[in-house]
Amino acid sequence: xxxxxxxxxEHLIDANQLALVLEKFATDxxxxxxxxxxxxxxxxxxxxxxxxxxxxxxSEADSINAxxxxxxxxxxxxxxxxxxLYLVRLASVLRVDLNEAVTNKIKANELKYPxxxxxxxxxxxxxx
Amino acid sequence: xxxxxxxxxEHLIDANQLALVLEKFATDxxxxxxxxxxxxxxxxxxxxxxxxxxxxxxSEADSINAxxxxxxxxxxxxxxxxxxLYLVRLASVLRVDLNEAVTNKIKANELKYPxxxxxxxxxxxxxx
Amino acid sequence: xxxxxxxxxEHLIDANQLALVLEKFATDxxxxxxxxxxxxxxxxxxxxxxxxxxxxxxSEADSINAxxxxxxxxxxxxxxxxxxLYLVRLASVLRVDLNEAVTNKIKANELKYPxxxxxxxxxxxxxx
Amino acid sequence: xxxxxxxxxEHLIDANQLALVLEKFATDxxxxxxxxxxxxxxxxxxxxxxxxxxxxxxSEADSINAxxxxxxxxxxxxxxxxxxLYLVRLASVLRVDLNEAVTNKIKANELKYPxxxxxxxxxxxxxx
Numbered sequence: 001x002x003x004x005x006x007x008x009x010e011h012l013i014d015a016n017q018l019a020l021v022l023e024k025f026a027t028d029x030x031x032x033x034x035x036x037x038x039x040x041x042x043x044x045x046x047x048x049x050x051x052x053x054x055x056x057x058x059s060e061a062d063s064i065n066a067x068x069x070x071x072x073x074x075x076x077x078x079x080x081x082x083x084x085l086y087l088v089r090l091a092s093v094l095r096v097d098l099n100e101a102v103t104n105k106i107k108a109n110e111l112k113y114p115x116x117x118x119x120x121x122x123x124x125x126x127x128x
Numbered sequence: 129x130x131x132x133x134x135x136x137x138e139h140l141i142d143a144n145q146l147a148l149v150l151e152k153f154a155t156d157x158x159x160x161x162x163x164x165x166x167x168x169x170x171x172x173x174x175x176x177x178x179x180x181x182x183x184x185x186x187s188e189a190d191s192i193n194a195x196x197x198x199x200x201x202x203x204x205x206x207x208x209x210x211x212x213l214y215l216v217r218l219a220s221v222l223r224v225d226l227n228e229a230v231t232n233k234i235k236a237n238e239l240k241y242p243x244x245x246x247x248x249x250x251x252x253x254x255x256x
Numbered sequence: 257x258x259x260x261x262x263x264x265x266e267h268l269i270d271a272n273q274l275a276l277v278l279e280k281f282a283t284d285x286x287x288x289x290x291x292x293x294x295x296x297x298x299x300x301x302x303x304x305x306x307x308x309x310x311x312x313x314x315s316e317a318d319s320i321n322a323x324x325x326x327x328x329x330x331x332x333x334x335x336x337x338x339x340x341l342y343l344v345r346l347a348s349v350l351r352v353d354l355n356e357a358v359t360n361k362i363k364a365n366e367l368k369y370p371x372x373x374x375x376x377x378x379x380x381x382x383x384x
Numbered sequence: 385x386x387x388x389x390x391x392x393x394e395h396l397i398d399a400n401q402l403a404l405v406l407e408k409f410a411t412d413x414x415x416x417x418x419x420x421x422x423x424x425x426x427x428x429x430x431x432x433x434x435x436x437x438x439x440x441x442x443s444e445a446d447s448i449n450a451x452x453x454x455x456x457x458x459x460x461x462x463x464x465x466x467x468x469l470y471l472v473r474l475a476s477v478l479r480v481d482l483n484e485a486v487t488n489k490i491k492a493n494e495l496k497y498p499x500x501x502x503x504x505x506x507x508x509x510x511x512x
Contacts, residue, residue, distance in 0.1 A: 162313050167312055167313055170308045170309075170311060170312035171308075171309075171312045171313075173304070173305055173308040173312075174305045174306070174308045174309035174312060175305070176301070176305060177301055177302045177303070177304060177305010177306060177308065177309075178302070178305060180298045180299075180301040180302045180305065181298075181299075181302035181305075183298060184295055184298035184299045184301075184302060185290045185295055185299075
Protein backbone atom coordinates (compact mmCIF):
# COMPACT_ATOMS: atom_id res chain seq x y z
CA UNK A 1 0.00 0.00 0.00
CA UNK A 2 1.50 3.33 -1.00
CA UNK A 3 1.37 6.39 1.21
CA UNK A 4 -0.94 7.95 -1.36
CA UNK A 5 -3.44 5.12 -1.03
CA UNK A 6 -3.33 5.32 2.74
CA UNK A 7 -3.78 9.08 2.56
CA UNK A 8 -6.85 8.72 0.42
CA UNK A 9 -8.21 5.96 2.60
CA GLU A 10 -8.05 8.18 5.67
CA HIS A 11 -9.88 11.26 4.40
CA LEU A 12 -12.60 12.30 1.97
CA ILE A 13 -10.70 15.58 1.87
CA ASP A 14 -7.44 16.77 3.39
CA ALA A 15 -6.97 20.54 3.28
CA ASN A 16 -4.70 20.83 6.32
CA GLN A 17 -1.59 21.88 4.40
CA LEU A 18 -3.57 24.48 2.47
CA ALA A 19 -5.01 25.89 5.71
CA LEU A 20 -1.49 26.21 7.16
CA VAL A 21 -0.16 27.93 4.04
CA LEU A 22 -3.07 30.39 4.04
CA GLU A 23 -2.60 31.15 7.73
CA LYS A 24 1.08 31.92 7.14
CA PHE A 25 0.20 34.01 4.07
CA ALA A 26 -2.17 36.13 6.16
CA THR A 27 0.13 36.33 9.19
CA ASP A 28 3.14 37.39 7.08
CA UNK A 29 1.09 40.33 5.71
CA UNK A 30 -0.67 41.17 8.97
CA UNK A 31 -3.95 40.37 7.23
CA UNK A 32 -5.39 38.17 10.00
CA UNK A 33 -6.99 41.34 11.39
CA UNK A 34 -9.21 41.43 8.26
CA UNK A 35 -10.06 37.72 8.32
CA UNK A 36 -13.13 37.68 10.54
CA UNK A 37 -15.65 35.00 9.47
CA UNK A 38 -18.05 37.78 8.50
CA UNK A 39 -15.50 39.39 6.19
CA UNK A 40 -14.39 36.06 4.71
CA UNK A 41 -17.98 35.12 3.88
CA UNK A 42 -18.25 38.40 1.94
CA UNK A 43 -14.96 37.67 0.15
CA UNK A 44 -16.27 34.17 -0.68
CA UNK A 45 -19.43 35.79 -2.06
CA UNK A 46 -17.35 38.03 -4.29
CA UNK A 47 -15.43 35.10 -5.76
CA UNK A 48 -18.59 33.05 -6.35
CA UNK A 49 -19.94 36.10 -8.16
CA UNK A 50 -16.89 36.10 -10.44
CA UNK A 51 -17.39 32.38 -11.09
CA UNK A 52 -21.04 33.04 -11.92
CA UNK A 53 -20.07 35.76 -14.42
CA UNK A 54 -18.06 33.22 -16.41
CA UNK A 55 -21.11 31.02 -16.96
CA UNK A 56 -23.99 33.52 -16.92
CA UNK A 57 -24.56 33.75 -20.68
CA UNK A 58 -23.54 30.16 -21.50
CA SER A 59 -26.08 27.45 -22.24
CA GLU A 60 -25.80 24.38 -20.00
CA ALA A 61 -24.32 22.50 -22.96
CA ASP A 62 -21.67 25.20 -23.48
CA SER A 63 -20.88 25.21 -19.76
CA ILE A 64 -20.01 21.50 -19.97
CA ASN A 65 -17.43 22.30 -22.65
CA ALA A 66 -16.17 25.51 -21.06
CA UNK A 67 -12.70 23.99 -20.68
CA UNK A 68 -12.22 23.74 -24.43
CA UNK A 69 -11.59 27.49 -24.67
CA UNK A 70 -8.12 28.03 -23.15
CA UNK A 71 -8.84 31.53 -21.82
CA UNK A 72 -12.12 30.41 -20.25
CA UNK A 73 -10.46 27.29 -18.83
CA UNK A 74 -7.85 29.45 -17.08
CA UNK A 75 -10.52 31.83 -15.75
CA UNK A 76 -12.43 28.84 -14.38
CA UNK A 77 -9.34 27.42 -12.65
CA UNK A 78 -8.51 30.82 -11.13
CA UNK A 79 -12.02 31.41 -9.80
CA UNK A 80 -12.45 27.87 -8.47
CA UNK A 81 -9.12 28.37 -6.68
CA UNK A 82 -10.22 31.73 -5.22
CA UNK A 83 -13.46 30.22 -3.91
CA UNK A 84 -11.58 27.29 -2.38
CA LEU A 85 -8.93 29.53 -0.79
CA TYR A 86 -11.52 31.64 1.01
CA LEU A 87 -13.60 28.59 1.97
CA VAL A 88 -10.61 26.81 3.55
CA ARG A 89 -9.48 30.02 5.26
CA LEU A 90 -13.02 30.55 6.60
CA ALA A 91 -13.21 26.99 7.97
CA SER A 92 -9.77 27.50 9.51
CA VAL A 93 -10.63 30.70 11.41
CA LEU A 94 -13.90 29.06 12.54
CA ARG A 95 -11.97 25.95 13.67
CA VAL A 96 -14.22 23.70 11.55
CA ASP A 97 -12.83 20.33 10.43
CA LEU A 98 -13.93 20.26 6.78
CA ASN A 99 -13.36 16.51 6.40
CA GLU A 100 -15.60 15.80 9.39
CA ALA A 101 -18.21 18.31 8.19
CA VAL A 102 -18.51 16.85 4.66
CA THR A 103 -18.41 13.26 5.96
CA ASN A 104 -21.36 13.98 8.26
CA LYS A 105 -23.22 15.93 5.56
CA ILE A 106 -22.90 13.10 3.03
CA LYS A 107 -24.25 10.61 5.60
CA ALA A 108 -27.20 12.95 6.21
CA ASN A 109 -27.79 13.34 2.45
CA GLU A 110 -27.82 9.56 1.99
CA LEU A 111 -30.70 9.36 4.50
CA LYS A 112 -32.44 12.44 3.08
CA TYR A 113 -32.27 11.26 -0.53
CA PRO A 114 -32.77 7.48 -0.71
CA UNK A 115 -31.79 6.14 -4.12
CA UNK A 116 -35.21 4.66 -4.84
CA UNK A 117 -37.26 7.80 -4.22
CA UNK A 118 -34.64 10.24 -5.55
CA UNK A 119 -33.96 8.58 -8.88
CA UNK A 120 -33.79 11.36 -11.48
CA UNK A 121 -35.89 13.72 -9.37
CA UNK A 122 -34.27 17.15 -9.14
CA UNK A 123 -37.19 18.72 -7.30
CA UNK A 124 -36.63 16.45 -4.31
CA UNK A 125 -32.92 17.23 -4.54
CA UNK A 126 -33.79 20.90 -4.60
CA UNK A 127 -35.81 20.88 -1.37
CA UNK A 128 -34.17 22.44 1.67
CA UNK B 129 8.02 9.39 7.93
CA UNK B 130 4.41 8.30 8.21
CA UNK B 131 2.12 7.91 5.26
CA UNK B 132 0.13 10.82 6.62
CA UNK B 133 3.16 13.12 6.57
CA UNK B 134 3.99 12.02 3.05
CA UNK B 135 0.40 12.58 2.02
CA UNK B 136 0.44 16.10 3.38
CA UNK B 137 3.82 16.79 1.82
CA GLU B 138 2.49 15.87 -1.61
CA HIS B 139 -0.60 18.08 -1.71
CA LEU B 140 -1.87 21.40 -0.41
CA ILE B 141 -5.30 19.80 -0.75
CA ASP B 142 -6.49 16.31 -1.67
CA ALA B 143 -10.19 16.09 -2.50
CA ASN B 144 -9.98 13.07 -4.82
CA GLN B 145 -11.89 10.69 -2.55
CA LEU B 146 -14.61 13.28 -1.99
CA ALA B 147 -14.95 13.83 -5.75
CA LEU B 148 -15.34 10.07 -6.29
CA VAL B 149 -17.97 9.77 -3.54
CA LEU B 150 -19.94 12.69 -4.97
CA GLU B 151 -19.80 11.25 -8.49
CA LYS B 152 -21.16 7.92 -7.21
CA PHE B 153 -23.83 9.75 -5.18
CA ALA B 154 -25.01 11.55 -8.32
CA THR B 155 -24.73 8.52 -10.60
CA ASP B 156 -26.67 6.28 -8.18
CA UNK B 157 -29.58 8.77 -8.25
CA UNK B 158 -29.33 9.59 -11.95
CA UNK B 159 -28.57 13.18 -10.95
CA UNK B 160 -25.57 13.67 -13.27
CA UNK B 161 -28.05 14.99 -15.85
CA UNK B 162 -28.65 17.99 -13.54
CA UNK B 163 -24.95 18.58 -12.78
CA UNK B 164 -23.94 20.90 -15.60
CA UNK B 165 -21.31 23.46 -14.50
CA UNK B 166 -23.90 26.20 -15.00
CA UNK B 167 -26.38 24.50 -12.65
CA UNK B 168 -23.71 23.65 -10.08
CA UNK B 169 -22.54 27.29 -9.96
CA UNK B 170 -26.14 28.28 -9.16
CA UNK B 171 -26.34 25.59 -6.45
CA UNK B 172 -23.03 26.88 -5.04
CA UNK B 173 -24.52 30.39 -5.04
CA UNK B 174 -27.52 29.15 -3.07
CA UNK B 175 -25.33 27.57 -0.39
CA UNK B 176 -23.10 30.64 -0.07
CA UNK B 177 -26.32 32.62 0.39
CA UNK B 178 -27.30 30.35 3.28
CA UNK B 179 -23.83 30.79 4.80
CA UNK B 180 -24.19 34.56 4.45
CA UNK B 181 -27.57 34.49 6.23
CA UNK B 182 -25.92 32.97 9.31
CA UNK B 183 -23.54 35.94 9.67
CA UNK B 184 -25.55 38.84 8.19
CA UNK B 185 -26.66 40.45 11.45
CA UNK B 186 -23.58 39.50 13.49
CA SER B 187 -20.84 41.99 14.29
CA GLU B 188 -17.36 40.92 13.17
CA ALA B 189 -16.52 40.23 16.81
CA ASP B 190 -19.58 37.99 17.21
CA SER B 191 -18.74 36.18 13.96
CA ILE B 192 -15.35 35.20 15.41
CA ASN B 193 -17.16 33.53 18.35
CA ALA B 194 -20.00 32.06 16.28
CA UNK B 195 -18.89 28.54 17.25
CA UNK B 196 -19.68 29.12 20.91
CA UNK B 197 -23.42 28.79 20.21
CA UNK B 198 -23.99 25.07 19.54
CA UNK B 199 -26.90 25.58 17.15
CA UNK B 200 -24.99 28.22 15.17
CA UNK B 201 -21.87 26.05 15.17
CA UNK B 202 -23.83 23.18 13.60
CA UNK B 203 -25.41 25.48 11.01
CA UNK B 204 -21.95 26.78 10.09
CA UNK B 205 -20.55 23.24 9.69
CA UNK B 206 -23.52 22.22 7.54
CA UNK B 207 -23.29 25.24 5.25
CA UNK B 208 -19.49 25.07 4.91
CA UNK B 209 -19.95 21.40 3.95
CA UNK B 210 -22.64 22.22 1.39
CA UNK B 211 -20.44 24.87 -0.23
CA UNK B 212 -17.49 22.47 -0.33
CA LEU B 213 -19.58 19.62 -1.75
CA TYR B 214 -20.80 21.72 -4.67
CA LEU B 215 -17.36 23.26 -5.24
CA VAL B 216 -15.64 19.86 -5.43
CA ARG B 217 -18.43 18.47 -7.63
CA LEU B 218 -18.13 21.51 -9.93
CA ALA B 219 -14.35 21.11 -10.24
CA SER B 220 -14.90 17.40 -10.93
CA VAL B 221 -17.36 17.86 -13.80
CA LEU B 222 -15.07 20.58 -15.22
CA ARG B 223 -12.06 18.25 -14.91
CA VAL B 224 -10.16 20.87 -12.88
CA ASP B 225 -7.38 19.66 -10.54
CA LEU B 226 -8.11 21.74 -7.42
CA ASN B 227 -4.69 21.09 -5.88
CA GLU B 228 -2.95 22.36 -9.02
CA ALA B 229 -5.33 25.34 -9.27
CA VAL B 230 -4.78 26.53 -5.69
CA THR B 231 -1.02 25.89 -5.84
CA ASN B 232 -0.73 28.10 -8.92
CA LYS B 233 -3.05 30.74 -7.46
CA ILE B 234 -1.03 31.00 -4.25
CA LYS B 235 2.18 31.43 -6.26
CA ALA B 236 0.49 34.22 -8.23
CA ASN B 237 -0.77 35.85 -5.03
CA GLU B 238 2.74 35.81 -3.54
CA LEU B 239 3.95 37.84 -6.53
CA LYS B 240 0.87 40.07 -6.53
CA TYR B 241 1.05 40.88 -2.82
CA PRO B 242 4.70 41.21 -1.73
CA UNK B 243 4.97 41.13 2.05
CA UNK B 244 6.69 44.54 2.27
CA UNK B 245 4.07 46.50 0.30
CA UNK B 246 1.06 44.50 1.50
CA UNK B 247 1.73 44.71 5.24
CA UNK B 248 -1.63 45.41 6.90
CA UNK B 249 -3.09 46.95 3.75
CA UNK B 250 -6.52 45.53 3.00
CA UNK B 251 -7.17 47.91 0.11
CA UNK B 252 -4.31 46.40 -1.89
CA UNK B 253 -5.60 42.93 -0.95
CA UNK B 254 -9.03 44.00 -2.14
CA UNK B 255 -7.91 45.03 -5.64
CA UNK B 256 -8.81 42.73 -8.50
CA UNK C 257 -51.60 64.47 -19.39
CA UNK C 258 -52.40 62.42 -16.31
CA UNK C 259 -50.33 62.56 -13.17
CA UNK C 260 -49.37 58.97 -13.82
CA UNK C 261 -47.94 59.83 -17.22
CA UNK C 262 -46.08 62.79 -15.80
CA UNK C 263 -44.74 60.57 -13.02
CA UNK C 264 -43.40 58.07 -15.48
CA UNK C 265 -41.98 60.83 -17.63
CA GLU C 266 -39.96 62.14 -14.71
CA HIS C 267 -38.28 58.94 -13.54
CA LEU C 268 -36.94 55.66 -14.88
CA ILE C 269 -37.65 54.38 -11.38
CA ASP C 270 -39.28 55.90 -8.30
CA ALA C 271 -38.68 53.94 -5.10
CA ASN C 272 -39.03 56.85 -2.69
CA GLN C 273 -42.23 55.64 -1.04
CA LEU C 274 -40.80 52.15 -0.61
CA ALA C 275 -37.65 53.58 0.99
CA LEU C 276 -39.78 55.58 3.45
CA VAL C 277 -41.92 52.55 4.34
CA LEU C 278 -38.80 50.41 4.92
CA GLU C 279 -37.19 53.07 7.09
CA LYS C 280 -40.34 53.26 9.27
CA PHE C 281 -40.50 49.45 9.40
CA ALA C 282 -36.91 49.32 10.71
CA THR C 283 -37.30 52.28 13.07
CA ASP C 284 -40.52 50.91 14.59
CA UNK C 285 -38.67 47.67 15.46
CA UNK C 286 -35.39 49.30 16.48
CA UNK C 287 -33.73 47.41 13.63
CA UNK C 288 -31.82 50.38 12.18
CA UNK C 289 -28.93 49.34 14.44
CA UNK C 290 -28.58 46.16 12.32
CA UNK C 291 -28.89 47.95 8.97
CA UNK C 292 -25.28 48.88 8.25
CA UNK C 293 -24.47 48.73 4.53
CA UNK C 294 -22.15 45.79 5.23
CA UNK C 295 -24.94 43.82 6.91
CA UNK C 296 -27.50 44.72 4.26
CA UNK C 297 -25.17 43.53 1.47
CA UNK C 298 -24.97 40.17 3.27
CA UNK C 299 -28.77 40.06 3.62
CA UNK C 300 -29.06 40.88 -0.10
CA UNK C 301 -26.64 38.02 -0.82
CA UNK C 302 -28.82 35.64 1.16
CA UNK C 303 -31.95 36.57 -0.79
CA UNK C 304 -30.19 36.28 -4.16
CA UNK C 305 -29.07 32.84 -3.02
CA UNK C 306 -32.70 31.87 -2.38
CA UNK C 307 -33.65 33.19 -5.82
CA UNK C 308 -30.83 31.15 -7.35
CA UNK C 309 -32.07 27.99 -5.61
CA UNK C 310 -35.42 28.31 -7.40
CA UNK C 311 -33.77 28.17 -10.82
CA UNK C 312 -30.66 26.06 -10.18
CA UNK C 313 -31.93 22.78 -11.63
CA UNK C 314 -34.19 24.30 -14.30
CA SER C 315 -33.20 24.43 -17.95
CA GLU C 316 -33.22 27.92 -19.47
CA ALA C 317 -36.41 26.98 -21.32
CA ASP C 318 -38.09 25.89 -18.09
CA SER C 319 -36.94 29.08 -16.35
CA ILE C 320 -38.79 31.13 -18.98
CA ASN C 321 -42.02 29.28 -18.09
CA ALA C 322 -41.40 29.21 -14.33
CA UNK C 323 -44.51 31.32 -13.73
CA UNK C 324 -46.80 28.58 -15.07
CA UNK C 325 -46.39 26.60 -11.84
CA UNK C 326 -48.38 28.52 -9.21
CA UNK C 327 -46.16 27.51 -6.27
CA UNK C 328 -42.99 28.43 -8.18
CA UNK C 329 -44.57 31.69 -9.36
CA UNK C 330 -45.28 32.67 -5.75
CA UNK C 331 -41.75 31.73 -4.64
CA UNK C 332 -40.34 33.86 -7.46
CA UNK C 333 -42.48 36.88 -6.49
CA UNK C 334 -41.48 36.53 -2.83
CA UNK C 335 -37.75 36.27 -3.56
CA UNK C 336 -37.76 39.10 -6.12
CA UNK C 337 -39.51 41.22 -3.47
CA UNK C 338 -36.96 40.28 -0.79
CA UNK C 339 -34.05 41.20 -3.07
CA UNK C 340 -35.70 44.52 -3.96
CA LEU C 341 -36.51 45.35 -0.33
CA TYR C 342 -32.89 44.92 0.76
CA LEU C 343 -31.57 46.73 -2.32
CA VAL C 344 -33.79 49.77 -1.75
CA ARG C 345 -33.00 49.77 1.99
CA LEU C 346 -29.26 49.54 1.20
CA ALA C 347 -29.44 52.48 -1.23
CA SER C 348 -31.42 54.41 1.38
CA VAL C 349 -28.89 53.99 4.20
CA LEU C 350 -26.09 54.83 1.73
CA ARG C 351 -28.01 57.93 0.59
CA VAL C 352 -27.82 56.79 -3.06
CA ASP C 353 -30.46 58.09 -5.50
CA LEU C 354 -31.32 54.90 -7.38
CA ASN C 355 -33.02 56.75 -10.26
CA GLU C 356 -29.91 58.89 -10.82
CA ALA C 357 -27.62 55.84 -10.51
CA VAL C 358 -29.48 53.72 -13.08
CA THR C 359 -29.95 56.68 -15.44
CA ASN C 360 -26.18 57.31 -15.45
CA LYS C 361 -25.40 53.59 -15.76
CA ILE C 362 -27.66 53.16 -18.77
CA LYS C 363 -26.01 56.14 -20.48
CA ALA C 364 -22.61 54.55 -19.82
CA ASN C 365 -23.81 51.17 -21.13
CA GLU C 366 -25.08 52.80 -24.34
CA LEU C 367 -21.54 54.09 -24.97
CA LYS C 368 -19.91 50.83 -23.85
CA TYR C 369 -22.10 48.62 -26.02
CA PRO C 370 -22.82 50.33 -29.35
CA UNK C 371 -25.67 48.60 -31.19
CA UNK C 372 -23.58 47.84 -34.29
CA UNK C 373 -20.70 46.08 -32.51
CA UNK C 374 -22.83 44.48 -29.78
CA UNK C 375 -25.47 42.86 -31.99
CA UNK C 376 -26.10 39.38 -30.60
CA UNK C 377 -22.67 39.22 -28.95
CA UNK C 378 -22.95 38.06 -25.35
CA UNK C 379 -19.18 37.86 -24.83
CA UNK C 380 -18.82 41.61 -25.29
CA UNK C 381 -21.80 42.11 -22.98
CA UNK C 382 -20.11 39.87 -20.45
CA UNK C 383 -16.83 41.80 -20.29
CA UNK C 384 -16.23 43.89 -17.19
CA UNK D 385 -51.45 68.23 -5.22
CA UNK D 386 -48.52 67.93 -7.63
CA UNK D 387 -48.18 65.09 -10.12
CA UNK D 388 -45.16 63.98 -8.14
CA UNK D 389 -47.19 63.62 -4.95
CA UNK D 390 -49.90 61.75 -6.78
CA UNK D 391 -47.28 59.50 -8.34
CA UNK D 392 -45.81 58.64 -5.00
CA UNK D 393 -49.24 58.07 -3.51
CA GLU D 394 -50.04 55.45 -6.14
CA HIS D 395 -47.02 53.16 -5.84
CA LEU D 396 -44.43 52.00 -3.32
CA ILE D 397 -42.21 51.60 -6.37
CA ASP D 398 -42.66 52.38 -10.05
CA ALA D 399 -40.06 50.77 -12.30
CA ASN D 400 -42.17 50.58 -15.45
CA GLN D 401 -40.16 53.12 -17.45
CA LEU D 402 -36.91 51.41 -16.48
CA ALA D 403 -38.30 48.03 -17.55
CA LEU D 404 -39.29 49.47 -20.94
CA VAL D 405 -35.86 51.08 -21.46
CA LEU D 406 -34.10 47.81 -20.58
CA GLU D 407 -36.32 45.82 -22.93
CA LYS D 408 -35.50 48.21 -25.79
CA PHE D 409 -31.79 48.10 -24.87
CA ALA D 410 -31.82 44.30 -25.13
CA THR D 411 -33.99 44.17 -28.25
CA ASP D 412 -31.85 46.73 -30.10
CA UNK D 413 -28.77 44.52 -29.51
CA UNK D 414 -30.53 41.20 -30.07
CA UNK D 415 -29.68 40.30 -26.47
CA UNK D 416 -33.14 39.06 -25.48
CA UNK D 417 -31.97 35.59 -26.54
CA UNK D 418 -29.52 35.68 -23.59
CA UNK D 419 -32.05 37.02 -21.08
CA UNK D 420 -33.61 33.83 -19.76
CA UNK D 421 -34.54 34.10 -16.07
CA UNK D 422 -31.86 31.51 -15.30
CA UNK D 423 -29.16 33.58 -17.00
CA UNK D 424 -30.36 36.84 -15.46
CA UNK D 425 -30.25 35.34 -11.96
CA UNK D 426 -26.60 34.44 -12.60
CA UNK D 427 -25.89 37.97 -13.87
CA UNK D 428 -27.59 39.35 -10.75
CA UNK D 429 -25.37 37.08 -8.65
CA UNK D 430 -22.29 38.46 -10.36
CA UNK D 431 -23.25 42.05 -9.61
CA UNK D 432 -24.09 41.31 -5.98
CA UNK D 433 -20.65 39.72 -5.77
CA UNK D 434 -19.07 42.96 -7.01
CA UNK D 435 -21.09 44.92 -4.45
CA UNK D 436 -19.91 42.54 -1.74
CA UNK D 437 -16.27 43.05 -2.77
CA UNK D 438 -16.58 46.78 -2.07
CA UNK D 439 -17.55 46.15 1.56
CA UNK D 440 -15.79 42.87 2.37
CA UNK D 441 -12.85 44.31 4.31
CA UNK D 442 -14.69 47.31 5.76
CA SER D 443 -15.88 47.41 9.36
CA GLU D 444 -19.61 48.06 9.77
CA ALA D 445 -18.75 51.59 10.93
CA ASP D 446 -16.65 52.22 7.81
CA SER D 447 -19.41 50.82 5.60
CA ILE D 448 -21.79 53.46 6.96
CA ASN D 449 -19.37 56.18 5.83
CA ALA D 450 -18.41 54.50 2.54
CA UNK D 451 -19.84 57.46 0.60
CA UNK D 452 -17.26 59.85 2.03
CA UNK D 453 -14.59 58.43 -0.29
CA UNK D 454 -15.47 59.69 -3.77
CA UNK D 455 -14.07 56.68 -5.63
CA UNK D 456 -15.86 54.24 -3.32
CA UNK D 457 -19.07 56.28 -3.56
CA UNK D 458 -18.99 56.00 -7.35
CA UNK D 459 -18.28 52.25 -7.20
CA UNK D 460 -21.23 51.82 -4.84
CA UNK D 461 -23.59 53.78 -7.14
CA UNK D 462 -22.44 51.75 -10.17
CA UNK D 463 -22.89 48.37 -8.46
CA UNK D 464 -26.26 49.28 -6.89
CA UNK D 465 -27.36 50.33 -10.40
CA UNK D 466 -26.12 47.07 -11.96
CA UNK D 467 -27.99 44.99 -9.36
CA UNK D 468 -31.17 47.03 -9.90
CA LEU D 469 -30.92 46.82 -13.71
CA TYR D 470 -30.72 43.01 -13.67
CA LEU D 471 -33.42 42.73 -10.99
CA VAL D 472 -35.89 44.87 -12.95
CA ARG D 473 -35.02 43.06 -16.20
CA LEU D 474 -35.53 39.70 -14.44
CA ALA D 475 -38.93 40.73 -13.08
CA SER D 476 -39.85 42.00 -16.55
CA VAL D 477 -39.05 38.76 -18.40
CA LEU D 478 -40.87 36.83 -15.63
CA ARG D 479 -43.87 39.18 -15.95
CA VAL D 480 -43.74 39.97 -12.19
CA ASP D 481 -45.26 43.26 -10.99
CA LEU D 482 -42.57 44.43 -8.55
CA ASN D 483 -44.84 46.99 -6.86
CA GLU D 484 -47.45 44.31 -6.16
CA ALA D 485 -44.78 41.84 -5.00
CA VAL D 486 -43.15 44.21 -2.50
CA THR D 487 -46.53 45.51 -1.27
CA ASN D 488 -47.63 41.96 -0.49
CA LYS D 489 -44.27 41.07 1.05
CA ILE D 490 -44.32 44.07 3.38
CA LYS D 491 -47.84 43.14 4.55
CA ALA D 492 -46.60 39.61 5.25
CA ASN D 493 -43.55 40.94 7.10
CA GLU D 494 -45.76 43.15 9.30
CA LEU D 495 -47.65 40.02 10.41
CA LYS D 496 -44.45 37.95 10.72
CA TYR D 497 -42.59 40.54 12.78
CA PRO D 498 -44.98 42.29 15.20
CA UNK D 499 -43.41 45.41 16.65
CA UNK D 500 -43.76 44.26 20.27
CA UNK D 501 -42.02 40.89 19.88
CA UNK D 502 -39.49 42.07 17.26
CA UNK D 503 -38.17 45.13 19.07
CA UNK D 504 -34.39 45.12 18.65
CA UNK D 505 -34.28 41.36 18.06
CA UNK D 506 -32.21 40.54 14.97
CA UNK D 507 -32.43 36.77 15.53
CA UNK D 508 -36.18 36.83 14.98
CA UNK D 509 -35.65 39.04 11.92
CA UNK D 510 -33.10 36.54 10.69
CA UNK D 511 -35.42 33.51 10.83
CA UNK D 512 -36.65 32.13 7.50
